[in-house]
Amino acid sequence: MHSYQRQFIELLDADQDCLFESFAIFFRSESRHYTAKLTELSKPLHKRNVSPIKRTTLRSEHVADLEFDMVIKVKSEARVSDYIKALKAALPINFAGGGLFPPELNISRNWLSTYPDRTSLFHRVSRLPSSGCWLIPAKERPQTLPELDACLSADPTQLPLHCGYAFLDHPKARFNSLTKLHCYAENVIGLGKRLNPVEVRWGKQDNFFRLAFWTLTENDAAILIESVKED
Secondary structure, three states: OOHHHHHHHHHHOOOOEEEEEEEEEEEEEEEEEEEEEEEEEEEEEEOOOOOOOOEOOOOEEEEEEEEEEEEEEEEEEOOHHHHHHHHHHHOOOOEEOOOOOOOOEEEEEOOOOOOOHHHHHHHHHOOOOOEEEEEOOOOOOOOOHHHHHHHHOOOOOEEEEEEEEEEEEOOOOOOOOOOOOOOOEEEEEEEEEEEEEEHHHHOOOOHHHHHHOOEEEEEEEEEEEEEEEOO
């Protein structure tokens, strides 16, 4: 979402700005694939003679094709509906270690829409297919692996997520870094929860906007994707 925001701002006029505040994500379908790839060349063919380098083994990989919808809350003084072409052009090409592709034109030409208020948006999302699921932030926040295991065992609708990075040192200037400040970090594992779209359909509008949205937060110790704090 943050990458999407940066690329979209580059297409706006110089005096305009916007903020992608939060997002919700709905997974329509998943297709898993199992493949095998050769490892890198790393081992001499003959130990005591000059010889070609061979690949040591095959490496199995699990990949998936995901079809999903994303709802993004945008804060801007500009009227976002006037920039549909820019929003389509700014869509990132990378997502979750893979490629991101919009729907084929012969399937859907109007694959990106804007909504001026919550009511019109909820009218649309409440009619998403029952075969999919929303991925929402879980209420539990385990601090250790045993706590994470206990949460997953207690509720089968929950699943572990990579939700950001915890800093291992304070950000500071480093030679050849891509940004002004740099620090080393480690992955943070959090919890998400699968929510049936039928529950959204029959629930209240305010309940959906309170539960379903994620946001990017940062402080001196971490960069995290977590639930939107209630006002």
